[in-house]
Amino acid sequence: MQAPINIALVGNPNSGKSSLFNALTGLNQKVSNFPGVTVDKKTGIAHISPSLKANVIDLPGTYSLYPKSADEYVTYEVLINPANADKPDIILIIADASNLKRNLLFCSQIIDLKVPVIIALTMMDLARKKGVEIDLAGLERELGVPVVAINPRRNKGMAELKKNIELVVKEKHAPARDFIDSNVLAPDAIREIKTYFPSRSDYAALHVAVNSEELPFLNDGQKQGIKQALQEHHFNKTKVQAEEIMQRYARIKHIMKASVVETDPLQKQLRSEKIDDLLLHRFWGYAILLVVMFLLFQSIFWLASYPMDWIEGGFGALSGWLSQVLPDNKISDLFINGIIAGLGGIAVFVPQIMILFGLITVLEDTGYMSRISFLTDRLMRQVGLNGKSVMPLISGVACAVPAIMATRTIENRKERLITIMVTPLMSCSARLPIYTVMIALVIPDNRVLGILSLQGLVMMGLYLLGFFMAIFIAAIMKMLVKMKEKSYFIMELPVYRAPRWKNVGTTMVEKAKIFITDAGKVIMVISVILWFLASYGPSSKMDPVHEKYEKLIVEHPDQSEELNKAFQSEKLANSYAGILGHAIEPAIRPLGFDWKIGIALITSFAAREVFVGTMATLYSVGETPEDNDATLRQKMSAATWPDGRPVYDLATGLSLMLFYAFAMQCMSTLAIVKRETKSWKLPAVQFVYMTALAYICSFIAYILFK
Structure with missing residues (x-):
């Protein structure tokens, strides 16, 4: 078998590139970053034939070879720089057959780079519905490169595509002719640039001339020499670009006339357009959006409640059984109250994580997620953002880290900065x-209007609260950030399609794995550390507690069960964890939080999910073996202040939820903000304003409801 080849997938956004990538690579994929930039790098292994294997690189989508945003520059650099580590042996261009004229501009630019090219036409069925018939053989003759019709979602045309890839690899043929003669645009400049930057085509040299100052792979000597050459030959890049595009569209017009037949010039209104008349309506569009969000959060509670109860009850029963069969020693205590309690805190939330990501994937697959961006663009502009900011905000519902990375598609620096600063407010x-946990503790499981879950409504309210707080803070930052730069929101809406249920299922499983492995590792480590801190303390504090209760149990053997509970509670209060919690309790007491919540607030900086694992460990360590079969919610519900009042009443529950809704308790997010902004100042500002916001809102809620 020969060495694997590099295949680069390029194309316009929404052209079907991701579907083809998934079809070629299956589950042999990984996501990393391109060297030096925080832009997703999706790569995978594809078996083209028994003797040919390929590294498939899914490059960020772009409309032309003239980049405007960070992710488009990544695509540009891979295609233009001959020394790039991901330099493709074949470029596979994915073109939307239903918008062929627009897609051919990018195709023509790639052809002129003189790299072996194959064009894969997607959405042929949609083109036919529009009344468009494409002569594939004629199009292939006109372009001078192989053209294959595919439908990767249904695995159609994939065998023919692989045969063409194998044939191109054997023959190693670059496009036989230029799409346009690039040399006539600036012959003297191109000739001299090739002395500084040897390139495989005149068009690549022309791009070096246009973008030489921004290209990271040119050294200072090359940049200086190219700059001097361009000045000598009076190179006008704006004029050259304009002439190039005009020539390309003139040739594209000829190709469309020769190879494409439009049987219906008026193009009958498609089903997607009819649906958009309703879903993008000025009034009904927003009403439907609220209904969709409402159903999303109702489903999270309704569908997940049964498996969550089973998992929670199962771990409670397991802990109770283990406490009876294992010997009463420190190792058993660590296993039951450290490891098992931590595992229970992880596993119980897997159903909700899977359902949330499954429903989000359905929205993305059907094409509705893009409509949400379009709908909210007007609102975004009023607070200093635009429709492109909506996708990072929506992504923030899953995780703020990739959401902040997604802001690279926002060309306007001010809008990108504000989006980064407010995205972590999304829940x-x-x-x-x-x-x-908190909703189950303090919100009754009542029905509103007989069918709507009150707990689901509260959950939806918390998510909406995060969104509207993000909008409010963005409006303030719009006035504070002094940058004047116009922006435009242009977006192509994908057609509506049925969700790929296999993709939905795969996403649910993968996200559950990520939660269990990534968050689970942190939760388990902190659970074990917390068990130690909660089980041991300074001898000066712990010894008197032991002596006190040993004496009391001898004196009052009939009260041994009550005394044992009091002993466990007092031992926990005098442990290292208890001392730490009591030290910060004065600062958080005005919010209705006790010292155990204080410990959870500290450990949550590693990851917010750790809160539940922390509480599971603290309440397990603080209980007697007889209570080990109780669930975490039951233990927290029974927790009281010294005067007998419940710790988790409505006021404390709402205060705690608001604190976590607004506080920046995620080290990973702060790290990615620093990486994206290349400054520690902005993440520091973000941490301070979000913590202050969380404290003030929690304090107000506690005062109002206590």
């Missing part, structure tokens, strides 16, 4: 376990 999946 991410890490907050979901905290919301779930």
